[in-house]
Amino acid sequence: MKSIETELTKLLGIRYPIIGAPMFLVSYEALTIAVSDAGGLGMFPLPNYRTIEDLETALKNIRNATDKPIGVNIHLSGKFPWKDQLALCLEYGVNFFITSLGDPSLIIEDVHKSGGLVFADVISLKHGLRAKERGVDGLVAVAAGAGGHGGKIPTIVLVPYLKENTGLPIIAAGGVSTGYQLAASLCLGACGAITGTRLLATHEADISDDYKQAVIDTEPEGITCTDRLTGNRAYWIASSIEGIEASPELGSRKWKDLWSAGQSVAQANEIISAGEVIQKMAEGCLCTLESTLRNVKGNIL
Numbered sequence: 001m002k003s004i005e006t007e008l009t010k011l012l013g014i015r016y017p018i019i020g021a022p023m024f025l026v027s028y029e030a031l032t033i034a035v036s037d038a039g040g041l042g043m044f045p046l047p048n049y050r051t052i053e054d055l056e057t058a059l060k061n062i063r064n065a066t067d068k069p070i071g072v073n074i075h076l077s078g079k080f081p082w083k084d085q086l087a088l089c090l091e092y093g094v095n096f097f098i099t100s101l102g103d104p105s106l107i108i109e110d111v112h113k114s115g116g117l118v119f120a121d122v123i124s125l126k127h128g129l130r131a132k133e134r135g136v137d138g139l140v141a142v143a144a145g146a147g148g149h150g151g152k153i154p155t156i157v158l159v160p161y162l163k164e165n166t167g168l169p170i171i172a173a174g175g176v177s178t179g180y181q182l183a184a185s186l187c188l189g190a191c192g193a194i195t196g197t198r199l200l201a202t203h204e205a206d207i208s209d210d211y212k213q214a215v216i217d218t219e220p221e222g223i224t225c226t227d228r229l230t231g232n233r234a235y236w237i238a239s240s241i242e243g244i245e246a247s248p249e250l251g252s253r254k255w256k257d258l259w260s261a262g263q264s265v266a267q268a269n270e271i272i273s274a275g276e277v278i279q280k281m282a283e284g285c286l287c288t289l290e291s292t293l294r295n296v297k298g299n300i301l
């Protein structure tokens, strides 16, 4: 079986430089296991589990199914029991952490002691430089059009911008869901990519069939960006949030009816397994790199 080796795959011990995005109310055990077993890195966000006991059950389920590396998205704010979450994750061998809220330096020493890595989600160079000062191992470049809380700068600009100005390893996030998009990310200097939106339309995503169908049916033109629901810019399937305003009544049941997705709905045309998504991305990436090189060489000669 082929593999794609980058700085990220070497650091994490995975076959392909593809990370299954941690997605709120979407990625639980099944998706995490499927992505890791397919040679990528499966991830889930810790807020998906309301109690430490639920988190431990999830980690046990994952560990009973696979011994492959996995990662989590950790929120380092007072609202979350992140110290207990961190201790549990390290106990179960989680070796990759993406921080979104809070100061990543709070966890770096402990994670490094266990041989793991800490990357920070950033949408700008200012964020990237601050995370670098705090000692992160790399950055996730959250670009415009990414599902969830996407940024303002397109992937094609943000990845080299962050890489050139921070010198850190960069993971591309935003619109990377096929082999040619993964190849493009590597050409931009990324050491890997996170794919989120494409994994919504998979058997293992823990969301309603209506949500999956909407991801397939929606075109990029049907994706809207607004801060009115969470207070931060986020990308949504426009039809699912029509007429909805933020309010204290937006409990977790209601959140499940507000469908976040990024512009790469363009490449989500059928519901398949997450393993197939990863496999197709990897194979497509190698084909794209080989054929591009062949074509360019031909033209130069």
Ligand SMILES: Cc1cc2nc3c(=O)[nH]c(=O)nc-3n(C[C@H](O)[C@H](O)[C@H](O)COP(=O)(O)O)c2cc1C
Pocket (backbone or CB within 6 Å): 021, 022, 023, 024, 026, 045, 073, 098, 100, 121, 142, 145, 146, 147, 148, 149, 173, 174, 175, 176, 177, 194, 195, 196, 197, 198, 260, 261, 262, 263, 264
């Ligand atoms: C429904 C949804 C929920 C998300 N929730 C989170 C989250 O809880 N934590 C996080 O770090 N990123 C979250 N993201 C962002 C993804 O981790 C990832 O950066 C993004 O989906 C990549 O861009 P793409 O959607 O274009 O593939 C979410 C994305 C989606 C689509």
